[in-house]
Amino acid sequence: MSFSTEVKNELCSVSMSRACCTRAEAYGALLHASVFSHKEIRLSAENAVVVRRLQALLQRAFFVDSEAESCGRKQQLIINDPPRIGRIFDALGYDRKNHITYHLNRNVLEEDCCIAAFLRGAFLMAGTVAGPDKKSHLELKSTHQSLTGEETSLMLDLGLAPKQARRASAQLLYFKDSASVEDFLTRIGAPHAAMELMQAKVEKNLRNTINRQVNCETANLVKAADASARQIAAIKSVLREGGEEAFPDNLRETVRLRLSYPTDSLTELARRFDPPISKPGLSHRLKKITEFAAKEN
Numbered sequence: 001m002s003f004s005t006e007v008k009n010e011l012c013s014v015s016m017s018r019a020c021c022t023r024a025e026a027y028g029a030l031l032h033a034s035v036f037s038h039k040e041i042r043l044s045a046e047n048a049v050v051v052r053r054l055q056a057l058l059q060r061a062f063f064v065d066s067e068a069e070s071c072g073r074k075q076q077l078i079i080n081d082p083p084r085i086g087r088i089f090d091a092l093g094y095d096r097k098n099h100i101t102y103h104l105n106r107n108v109l110e111e112d113c114c115i116a117a118f119l120r121g122a123f124l125m126a127g128t129v130a131g132p133d134k135k136s137h138l139e140l141k142s143t144h145q146s147l148t149g150e151e152t153s154l155m156l157d158l159g160l161a162p163k164q165a166r167r168a169s170a171q172l173l174y175f176k177d178s179a180s181v182e183d184f185l186t187r188i189g190a191p192h193a194a195m196e197l198m199q200a201k202v203e204k205n206l207r208n209t210i211n212r213q214v215n216c217e218t219a220n221l222v223k224a225a226d227a228s229a230r231q232i233a234a235i236k237s238v239l240r241e242g243g244e245e246a247f248p249d250n251l252r253e254t255v256r257l258r259l260s261y262p263t264d265s266l267t268e269l270a271r272r273f274d275p276p277i278s279k280p281g282l283s284h285r286l287k288k289i290t291e292f293a294a295k296e297n
């Protein structure tokens with residue numbers, strides 16, 4: 001199941017207890033219908049859960065019954081008789097004879113709850129959202145520039161600022177930043193889906209942090225091993241020429257310990273001295289050894 005489908009299924013489980021919101025949700029769906037005119041209303045969707053939701057919305061908001069008809073992979077609700085269309089137009093404050101319906105009647109969307117419900121209906125018909133494994137993206141498709149503008153202002157009322165784009169003949173409203181996508185989903189009634197996105201983001205950040213730390217530690221280990229190898233090579237070149245006596249007295253213990261414990265870090269090696277010495281102290285002695293070897297060769 002795609003993440004969009006998962007989100008829509010969650011949206012379809014939102015309660016229809018408030019009449020104002022049920023009407024607003026139906027309105028959002030109608031404005032994104034395949035056809036919404038005074039002659040015909042045609043709502044189509046692939047997801048059977050969404051189709052049942054649309055039927056329930058039409059029933060509760062306008063007392064309009066509708067039958068689903070199969071049309072390829074989609075199912076359609078077609079309403080083409082004046083009495084049913086009339087009931088819907090009356091409830092939304094449209095003139096029954098006027099076919100220009102792609103204009104928003106804000107009178108039925110006064111409350112924030114209704115605006116959110118309207119956007120839920122719109123998203124059910126025309127929305128898609130990328131899943132937690134993908135880059136953040138949520139979009140709402142429309143075919144009318146004026147509707148896109150009016151929906152932008154509805155979203156702004158809820159504190160959401162969508163971007164606009166055009167793809168072929170379609171107008172798009174979209175969000176790319178994950179916080180807005182999560183906000184939008186929460187507002188329209190899909191808090192679980194929003195949580196899923198949030199969790200995936202947290203896990204991804206955590207994984208990146210761990211990887212950075214591991215990489216950094218690995219780099220340090222490699223650096224330490226390289227340094228130890230260089231010190232040992234220097235020591236051996238001096239030993240070949242003159243034996244341990246060639247080293248000044250104060251460096252001999254360092255020479256012995258370095259050769260005995262080639263994989264020790266500076267901290268570990270410093271602790272092996274009797275008495276233990278400091279890490280900077282050891283570092284200083286090792287530097288002296290490599291300088292001494294360079295001078296001798």
Ligand SMILES: [Zn+2]
Pocket residue numbers: 018019020021022024111112113114115117
């Ligand atoms: Zn409401």
